[in-house]
Amino acid sequence: MAASKLFNFSAGPATLPARVLERASEAVRELRGSAHAPHAEGIGLSLLEISHRSADFTAILERATALCHEVLEIPSTHAVVFLQGGASQQFAMVPMNLARTDKAAAFIDTGVWSKKAIRESKLQQETLVAASSGDTGYDRIPAVPELEAAKTSYLHIHGTQWRELPQVADVPVVADLSSDIGCHPMDFSRLALGYAGAQKNLGPSGVTLVFIEREFLASLEAREQVPYFFRYATHVEKQSVYNTPNTFGVLVLQLVLEWLRDExxxxxxxxxxxxxxxxxxxxxxxxxxxxxxxxxxxxxxxxxxxxxxxxxxxxxxxxxxxxxxxxxxxxxxxxxxxxxxxxxxxxxxxxxxxxxxxxxxxxxxxxxxxx
Ligand SMILES: Cc1ncc(COP(=O)(O)O)c(C=O)c1O
Structure with missing residues (x-):
């Protein structure tokens, strides 16, 4: 192996395709005339200098969203948004939006990420660890026990790769997909909500893909004390531009999904x-x-x-x-x-x-x- 060739086994931010790095650098130098915005207005502007409400960025956002449905196979029943704060923010946002006063949230504890999410959940609601692989050093995915729909608001899973996403009758499933989204086909119709920090399989850090079933979103109990910024409804309604999103991150995510499609x-x-x-x-x-x-x-x-x-x-x-x-x-x-x-x-x-x-x-x- 040539000494100049590095193989980067980083857990994230992680290796990106060379073609994506080239195209992203091109767009950073000048968006106009690049593959992403062949008709961009404005002379010599970098992607980093244009408004998130401009026609050029709107086109990037729309393309990235369409590719999430097309390439990642996120069903059209689910709304896609690009947020910030990483998967860790989702650990807090999920209970903020999904907690119910009459039911508990159930977790499958598969390690460090579950623990962080459970900690956030406990601040908001009754929280149940339905199964854990902690007794054997988190070397497996525990079987999902039966959960009573009348007592369980949702099931939250994380981390270590699930061969198949679980399905529990009448209990919505929420999944942290940060480390495996896009690595093989997955049946996302089983999920009420899924999220992934982009920095492993989707792009750079600083952008988080979230998708939520529209019917499920509409069915959530209104929780008036939750700040508008932390409500999924806010970001779905404003299609990821309620505030300034990570414009660079969204472009790179779009490029990664184009690469994945072409491969x-x-x-x-x-x-x-x-x-x-x-x-x-x-x-x-x-x-x-x-x-x-x-x-x-x-x-x-x-x-x-x-x-x-x-x-x-x-x-x-x-x-x-x-x-x-x-x-x-x-x-x-x-x-x-x-x-x-x-x-x-x-x-x-x-x-x-x-x-x-x-x-x-x-x-x-x-x-x-x-x-
Ligand atoms: C499965 C999983 N969840 C959550 C996180 C935390 O993500 P973030 O740093 O984007 O908050 C990671 C990061 O490595 C992860 O692998």
Whole structure:
């Protein structure tokens, strides 16, 4: 591998397609005449300098919204908006909008993101942890227990990849899709509300995709104490321009979805992602030094976690540090596990190339042979 070629395994903001970076830089230099606004008015203006209410940005916003329906397969029954504040703001906004005085919100606790969302929910409403994989170190997706519709306002799920989105009779499902949206086809008609920070599979940080079923939105109890800014109805009604949105983020999201469409859409992305993930998991399963974290059948296609737990405990930390340093020197960067769990994590989102996974597997093989 050429030393100049870096493979970036960052969990987010993450690798973006080279074509998207080129087109985004072009639009930052000058929007007029670029592929995004061939007829743009104004001479020499950058995307960053135009009004969010201009015809040019309106066209970008409309295209981005249409691509969310077309490429991500968000049903037309659901309104799409682009907000700010990340997925973390949604942890607070969901209960602000969905809490009911006569029912509890149910959560499936799958780790750090669930915990943050549960904390916000508890400020607003009765909150129930219906299932958790905490007892086994969050290495699986727990089964969803039966939930009584008369007592449950909604079910909220997060994080670790769900093979299939859950369906519970008469209980609306809300999903944090930040780490896996767009990685393969998903049946979003099962969701009353979905959201994703863009910085993993959709674009840069600072823009959050939210979609909400229009009928569900209309059915929500009015909660007069909720500030207008934090009401979904406000942003849906004003079609993402109630206030100034992240105009750059929306353009990059549009470019990423165009790239995804041109690469064959979600079916093809799913095939590529399964191939990449299998290559890495197969290697880790066969290794005697490395131990993958998630149980087979519960593994994310996007975020692969593992440790050096095959080594004697006293040596693990030194091996981990040596591996990270050597990987970096070999151009394999950002493999350090999340600060709360340690070990290694390779995020291999849609735009991460197969050749980078091959390079990592080859590196791990050589490293283990020397260890
Ligand atoms: C599944 C999931 N939810 C939420 C977050 C937090 O997102 P944000 O930083 O956009 O608030 C992350 C970030 O890594 C994530 O992976």
């Amino acid at each position: 064959g859409g979600l079916e093809a992305a799913g095939r590529r992602n399964r191939e990449k993930a299998a290559l890495l998991y197969d290697h880790l399963d066969a290794s005697s030094l490395f131990v993958p974290h998630a149980q087979p059948g519960h593994r994310s296609l996007m975020n692969v976690r593992w440790s050096a737990d095959g080594a004697p405990e006293a040596e693990r930390e030194a091996i981990t540090q040596r591996l990270l340093a050597e990987a970096k020197a070999a151009g394999l960067v950002n493999l350090k596990g999340h600060r709360s769990v340690g070990g290694f994590r390779a995020s291999i989102y849609n735009a991460f190339p197969l050749e980078g996974v091959r390079a990592l597997v080859e590196f791990l093989r050589e490293f283990e042979a020397r260890a």
